[in-house]
Amino acid sequence: MALKKTTVMVDEEDLALIKEAAAREGRSESEYFREAFHLAALRTRRWGDDWDIPSMDFGGPVSAEEIDRAVSDGVADTE
Template sequence: MALKRTNVYADDSDLALIKDAAARLGVPEAEIIREGIHRIALAHRVWDEPFVSDEETFDLGEPIERADIRMAVTDSVEARERRNRGRGA
């Protein structure tokens, strides 16, 4: 991948966070900045085609309610916390 140089203005507080993250991870600050640019670029990408077509969807059998979503998210978060505790994180 060819890299191009550009100038970006950033808040001092953001730059301090980048500096801390780079030091903690043992990578150059530029790597943190490039990753951030890449992530935000992907987040705002517009796709030419839908991510999932109508043929790729499936019927869950019944409407999904707010409580169903809340329970699924809560269960997933709790499972992740249990896994993280097992790693000493």
């Protein structure tokens, strides 16, 4: 991955928190900023195609109680 140097203005309190975390965790401040910048870049992505998300037909409306029961049963099965 090629890196490009840039200058960014940040809130002093945010910078202080990053400096503290970097010292505490033994990471560089730059690593925190690259990670934050990457997350911000990911949030800007847009997909042009529709997502192929399957839909399910339960034959009618499903109540909140039925959902709660199904979730409870599913959790009980994994324990």
